[in-house]
Amino acid sequence: MPNPATGISRRSFLLASALAAGAPAVALSGCSSNQSKSAAVTFGTFVGAANTKAYKTFLDQFTKDSGIKVDLTDVTGDYVTKMRTELIGGRAPDVFLADDSIMGQALKAGLVTNYSDWWKKNTAKIPLDKFYPDLSLFCKNDSGQFFGVPQDANPVSFWFNQNLLDQAKVAQNPAQLQEAGDWNQEAATEILTKLKTTGKVPMAIETNWWYWTSWITALGGQAFDDAGKCTWATDPASLAALKWIFDQFANGNLVYAGTLPKGQAVDALFYSGQLATCQYGRWIAPNLQQVKNFEYDVAPFPSKSGKDFAPVGILVGAICVNAKSKNADAASQLVADFCGLRGQKYRVELGAVVPTIEDKSLNGAVAVAKTPAHGHWYSDIAAKAYHPLYLSRNPDGNAALPGTIDKLLHDKSDYKTFAERTAAVINGEA
Amino acid sequence: MNSRTSMLTASKASADPTTVQTSPKPAAVRRARLRDFGWAMGFLAPQLTGLIVFVVGPMAFAFYLSFTNWDGFNTLSMAGLDNYRFVFTDPQLAASARNTLWLTALQVPGLLVSGLIVAYFLQKAGRMTSFYRLLFFAPQVTSSVAVAAIWLYLFNPQISPINSALRSVGITAPDWLQNPHTVILSLVVVGIWQGLGYQVVIFMAGLSNVPRTLLEAASIDGANEWQKFWRVTIPMLSPTILFLSITSIIASFQVFDIVYVMFDTNATSSARTIVYEIVQIAFQQNSFGQASALAVSLFVSLLLLTGLQLLAQRRWVYYAE
Numbered sequence: 001m002p003n004p005a006t007g008i009s010r011r012s013f014l015l016a017s018a019l020a021a022g023a024p025a026v027a028l029s030g031c032s033s034n035q036s037k038s039a040a041v042t043f044g045t046f047v048g049a050a051n052t053k054a055y056k057t058f059l060d061q062f063t064k065d066s067g068i069k070v071d072l073t074d075v076t077g078d079y080v081t082k083m084r085t086e087l088i089g090g091r092a093p094d095v096f097l098a099d100d101s102i103m104g105q106a107l108k109a110g111l112v113t114n115y116s117d118w119w120k121k122n123t124a125k126i127p128l129d130k131f132y133p134d135l136s137l138f139c140k141n142d143s144g145q146f147f148g149v150p151q152d153a154n155p156v157s158f159w160f161n162q163n164l165l166d167q168a169k170v171a172q173n174p175a176q177l178q179e180a181g182d183w184n185q186e187a188a189t190e191i192l193t194k195l196k197t198t199g200k201v202p203m204a205i206e207t208n209w210w211y212w213t214s215w216i217t218a219l220g221g222q223a224f225d226d227a228g229k230c231t232w233a234t235d236p237a238s239l240a241a242l243k244w245i246f247d248q249f250a251n252g253n254l255v256y257a258g259t260l261p262k263g264q265a266v267d268a269l270f271y272s273g274q275l276a277t278c279q280y281g282r283w284i285a286p287n288l289q290q291v292k293n294f295e296y297d298v299a300p301f302p303s304k305s306g307k308d309f310a311p312v313g314i315l316v317g318a319i320c321v322n323a324k325s326k327n328a329d330a331a332s333q334l335v336a337d338f339c340g341l342r343g344q345k346y347r348v349e350l351g352a353v354v355p356t357i358e359d360k361s362l363n364g365a366v367a368v369a370k371t372p373a374h375g376h377w378y379s380d381i382a383a384k385a386y387h388p389l390y391l392s393r394n395p396d397g398n399a400a401l402p403g404t405i406d407k408l409l410h411d412k413s414d415y416k417t418f419a420e421r422t423a424a425v426i427n428g429e430a
Numbered sequence: 431m432n433s434r435t436s437m438l439t440a441s442k443a444s445a446d447p448t449t450v451q452t453s454p455k456p457a458a459v460r461r462a463r464l465r466d467f468g469w470a471m472g473f474l475a476p477q478l479t480g481l482i483v484f485v486v487g488p489m490a491f492a493f494y495l496s497f498t499n500w501d502g503f504n505t506l507s508m509a510g511l512d513n514y515r516f517v518f519t520d521p522q523l524a525a526s527a528r529n530t531l532w533l534t535a536l537q538v539p540g541l542l543v544s545g546l547i548v549a550y551f552l553q554k555a556g557r558m559t560s561f562y563r564l565l566f567f568a569p570q571v572t573s574s575v576a577v578a579a580i581w582l583y584l585f586n587p588q589i590s591p592i593n594s595a596l597r598s599v600g601i602t603a604p605d606w607l608q609n610p611h612t613v614i615l616s617l618v619v620v621g622i623w624q625g626l627g628y629q630v631v632i633f634m635a636g637l638s639n640v641p642r643t644l645l646e647a648a649s650i651d652g653a654n655e656w657q658k659f660w661r662v663t664i665p666m667l668s669p670t671i672l673f674l675s676i677t678s679i680i681a682s683f684q685v686f687d688i689v690y691v692m693f694d695t696n697a698t699s700s701a702r703t704i705v706y707e708i709v710q711i712a713f714q715q716n717s718f719g720q721a722s723a724l725a726v727s728l729f730v731s732l733l734l735l736t737g738l739q740l741l742a743q744r745r746w747v748y749y750a751e
Binding site: 078081084085087088105106108109111207258259260264395396399400402403406407410 | 501502503504586608695696698699710713714715716
């Protein structure tokens with residue numbers, strides 16, 4: 001009977017209250033994973049504005065061939081933090097890109113699917129046995145089972161602004177010195193010293209691991225032992241290389257990027273002609289092709305001999321299948337196509353990466369690169385490159401290293417203290 | 431007679447000592463209260479659900495997390511008071527706390543004084559008041575990313591018009607965001623620039639509520655403009671000042687976005703604030719226990735600070751009858 005005071009019956013009020021109370025629950029349940037049983041997978045990765053169209057074309061073809069619809073999310077901004085948060089919250093996509101730190105944590109916590117299980121039944125779909133072993137290490141557990149597939153890689157190289165070299169009256173640029181067998185530590189010091197006269201920044205260094213390990217190994221040091229332990233605090237050649245870096249700081253040939261004005265990223269400085277050299281991978285090539293105000297080229301890092309391709313760091317990303325995926329088979333098929341020959345060839349031809357599969361046609365795609373003039377060297381650089389094991393085996397050290405380096409450089413530490421502290425962080429002893 | 435009518439009668443009866451008191455049966459009162467409570471809860475249910483799920487629940491979880499070691503991925507283990515020990519002994523966190531206090535000490539008075547001055551003069555701007563108010567409020571509704579981009583340009587030592595202007599008069603300006611002595615000051619300038627609009631709007635509302643009769647009475651008594659402002663307007667504005675000081679202090683303690691957008695994950699020691707540390711510790715170092723302990727410590731600090739402000743208000747806040 002309706003209440004005379006309100007005109008609302010008890011039953012209708014209770015029903016309304018239940019609905020009102022239940023509404024948020026219904027709304028929340030909408031937030032939970034509601035993957036359909038149809039062949040559709042979600043794919044989270046970092047695409048970048050320049051590659052959006054190419055990715056779409058590739059995935060459209062995949063859908064056409066396999067009947068599997070792909071919902072691509074281009075994660076912008078701080079990819080690692082965002083994806084890690086999604087993983088922790090159980091909201092990660094079916095298929096996602098994992099860098100070494102995510103891979104290490106996800107593998108340890110059992111959040112990624114054992115890809116070897118699927119591959120054993122579908123060996124024809126992806127040549128997993130042809131992947132470079134060193135570049136796949138971080139995707140494997142101790143038993144050698146794949147939990148992710150390396151999508152492509154990027155060895156670090158020595159980019160330079162030819163116009164600034166001319167302005168500094170440098171007779172032979174690093175690429176010419178490499179061809180002449182004279183691209184060594186002394187030559188690098190000489191070039192940087194001359195570049196200082198232009199009033200521009202000769203070289204900048206950041207907190208990323210690859211700068212430090214690459215300079216150390218290129219100049220003859222042994223950054224890591226066979227077990228993957230960082231040895232640069234005890235290895236004399238590594239200490240000598242670090243001393244050289246710190247000497248360059250002291251004489252103004254090298255600037256720590258953390259002391260540059262904020263908003264002036266290293267790549268942006270290089271594109272704008274304010275920085276003469278930078279140590280990045282092939283990923284900046286597409287952006288450089290848009291640059292019209294100066295000539296540029298690439299060389300390997302200087303080596304001890306002056307003619308060898310020095311061992312340098314290589315960045316690798318892997319594609320994983322979420323352990324919670326309800327479409328694991330479809331997701332695995334996407335990984336096979338994306339990281340297999342077709343996918344890698346597609347991305348290598350975009351001109352920003354090198355392959356992770358040992359394959360002549362893929363290496364050929366790198367070799368024919370016309371931009372920059374010595375872009376074909378990327379295969380040679382990659383062949384000698386390494387991907388430190390600590391990155392995935394000690395994710396905490398991996399995460400803490402940039403902050404440690406930043407603090408040490410701001411505190412004006414000497415190279416020995418720098419070596420000891422950073423090695424301790426890398427080895428999980430800090 | 432329903433229970434509500436009987437209660438009304440009872441209350442009237444209690445007001446009249448000559449009438450005989452007929453109080454309702456306790457059971458009926460309980461039933462009525464229960465029914466009222468049911469109605470209230472029914473209408474509050476959606477809001478309460480949201481509050482419990484999105485505010486109380488996460489807060490309780492954060493409090494629980496503060497006593498654990500958890501990287502987000504693996505099984506958590508109990509840490510006892512270790513995380514709190516870390517919060518109160520870590521030198522970097524001490525530096526970040528100092529930065530935050532320094533920022534608050536500069537920004538809150540800066541906002542209050544500039545907001546009050548601008549609001550006072552805007553009131554006298556006549557027909558242009560709305561236009562100027564909109565102008566001052568614009569930064570408040572501008573995204574932090576855009577604000578950071580503008581100020582990154584203005585603070586860039588090489589291309590900044592501020593530095594160029596200073597150079598033209600023979601002053602060598604510092605690298606605002608890299609110099610440990612100027613970085614907090616730079617963040618304060620940005621904070622005041624962005625937050626001024628809100629302060630102005632609230633102060634203008636407060637100023638419009640100052641009774642004209644009081645100001646006229648003060649004029650008749652011979653008070654000049656300054657005396658009227660200091661002895662009439664300010665006391666009448668004291669509740670507004672209290673409200674704005676509480677909200678500004680809380681906002682200053684929680685500064686994060688502008689630091690993050692300007693410095694990304696590589697803010698130097700002299701630029702880091704407490705909330706920036708919470709985010710770094712949680713999402714860069716994956717130490718959710720330590721980050722939660724810091725968040726709980728910040729929450730308790732703000733609670734105490736706000737409590738102190740509310741206690742102190744008795745001495746200086748005047749509420750008009």
